[in-house]
Amino acid sequence: FEGVEEALARIGGKAYAISALSQATAAAVDRGDVPSVPSAIAKYHCTTMGREVVSDMMDVIGGKGIILGPRNFAGRAWQAAPIGVTVEGANIMTRSLLIFGQGAILCHPWVMKEMQAAQDPDTRRGLEEFDQSLFGHIRFGISN
Known part of the structure; x- marks a missing residue:
């Protein structure tokens, strides 16, 4: 059993x-x-x-x-x-x-920041934050 x-x-x-x-x-x-x-x-x-x-x-x-x-x-x-x-x-x-x-x-350290920046109603601030996040993402990818 x-x-x-x-x-x-x-x-x-x-x-x-x-x-x-x-x-x-x-x-x-x-x-x-x-x-x-x-x-x-x-x-x-x-x-x-x-x-x-x-x-x-x-x-x-x-x-x-x-x-x-x-x-x-x-x-x-x-x-x-x-x-x-x-x-x-x-x-x-x-x-x-x-x-x-x-x-x-x-x-992921950058993807959420990129998505939030892309949805920012203040387009100028959103663009600046998106650029910072995008280049941070690229640096992160290259460093891996």
Whole structure:
């Protein structure tokens, strides 16, 4: 029965991780942060782990989980598992666009400054700040 124990251990560990991750993200919102990248990372990992938990659950309970009926506690979870990874953007898009795209913009020393300067309503100041940021970006690229 080690196989069942192994699956139950994964279910318990992932349930704990999902709970901790959602609480950490909610704490950032409570602090007044707008954690777009951390919440995208949380969504990606929580939905992926949730899907794996449902898969392990079905492995443990076997055929009982497939036949829908009043005593089946797992069938609807199995049917709903793909919804979490496709609603509000598929996990592939979340990983590609939100996590890497926004993460690269926010962590880069010059890209955000360039974008803010380009949107400055004071065009003269925006142009000066953009030039400084652009040349800083070029120096940064050459120095790497």
